[in-house]
Amino acid sequence: MESSLYTIGKVVNTHGVRGEVRVIQVTDFEDRFEPGNVVYFISPDGGKPQTLTIRTHRTHKNFQLVSFEDYPSLNDVEPMKGGELAISEEQQGELSEGEFYYHEIIGCEVHTTSGEHIGQIKEILSPGANDVWVIKRKGKKDALIPYIEQVVKQINVDEKKVTIEPMEGLLD
Missing domain, CATH: 2.30.30.240 (PRC-barrel domain)
Structure with missing residues (x-):
């Protein structure tokens, strides 16, 4: 991956048994978690970012609950705990004057x-x-x-x- 990645959320835990992860959002743009969007998973121990497609999204308490295509179970997402979700520079939109990332x-x-x-x-x-x-x-x-x-x-x-x-x- 050539461009820079920007964190949009921190994976703090799993949720349930159907492959959802509990994410603390670190972006003002809630639409980042819309189903169909591509995000990048950055493991807490480094390594190459992994491309994921969001399958489902819902808000629960102060968390974003997100699941990914091809990760249907708790066992699939368990290793994601402690990692981050990010977007590429190209996925950032234009901001109005006086707004900042x-x-x-x-x-x-x-x-x-x-x-x-x-x-x-x-x-x-x-x-x-x-x-x-x-x-x-x-x-x-x-x-x-x-x-x-x-x-x-x-x-x-x-x-x-x-x-x-x-x-x-x-x-x-």
Whole structure:
């Protein structure tokens, strides 16, 4: 596979006996899991990505339950636990102005509007109404920054830099 792969979900467990896996979604695009779509399975121990076609998809609690063509049983999907589902660069769609893919944000350095370096974005959580960016800080516990207008003031993915205006108590 020539192009880069981008994670859309983490396989955390199996579900039932009919070959479903429980996936934590790490994409804003729910249609990534539509039946018929092609995804790539990346094993936790590395190796060549495996091409899979989604057979079924449904949402259950906070998980996406997904099954794949040619993987009809629990035994077929058991080895997938701990792996990731990904898409190729060609499968990414065009975004509107001011929208970004997670992989463009992760790795960005975060500074305040006054120039103080906070740390680097290591993960994006999607718990509800807005995303929360996890900032790895040197010598401190991770900071959680809500992706809202009042806090995130500027994003420059080319320079891998984000500028924030922290609300009171946000960085404590």
